[in-house]
Amino acid sequence: MSGWLGNHLITQIGILVNDIEKVSGAYADFFGLEKPDIVVTDTADMAKTRYNGVATEARAKLAFFDMGSVQLELIEPDHQPSTWRDYLNEHGEGPHHIAFVVEGMKEKIMLLEGKGFPLQQKGEYTGGRYAYMDTFKELKVLVELLENDNKV
Template sequence: MIKRITEIGVAVKDLTSAGNKFHEILGAQGGIVLNSPEYDMAVQMFRTGNIEFELMQPASPQNIIAQFLKKRGEGLHHIAFEVENIAESITWMKENNVKIINERPVIV
């Protein structure tokens, strides 16, 4: 069912500081910082091995990442998987009480 982890999303308060730590600890090189008006945040990708870490910094206090940081602090926000059949995987997750952020599949 799950082929591999493709991305680990990490909510951070300061993208520069967090990016420096990812580089120091994992030796990962960061991509360019992208500002996403659609999601009201800045993101930077760091690759290590076959996994990409997506560091996410909110652009405003109303942003979903800002709310996450307020409630839980910095850390793991989401994990993205590559699966063989997304519809079957979503059904399996629901049946096994896995919290799904988006009921509608997001394919990238």
């Protein structure tokens, strides 16, 4: 059984932080890993980010740790409206989402919205797109859908 997403393999855990330099260093030390490069999400013209249905200029600093089958993503948001900023303000630092790779992003969003999980934020990244679904009430964490463009 593959559930609503067609996939039950967690590909990423996203954690919100106030100081990505400090926290990524702490993770690197803790796991004996190299501190990853910190990247900044694309500008609004490329990312086309929408939060609660409204365009936003929100950006975030990201650091990725590959931990075997799961990627750990640290997220330090700017102060523009976004799921990251609001979640950090409301819940403090800590887990934000678990992510799954899907095919048919629009269909998956419609399916989840039909089950009572509204689309909270979506956007584009180089090579694909993402969507955060508001599953917090039931799952105690958001679910992120990731759809990567097929490379030939």
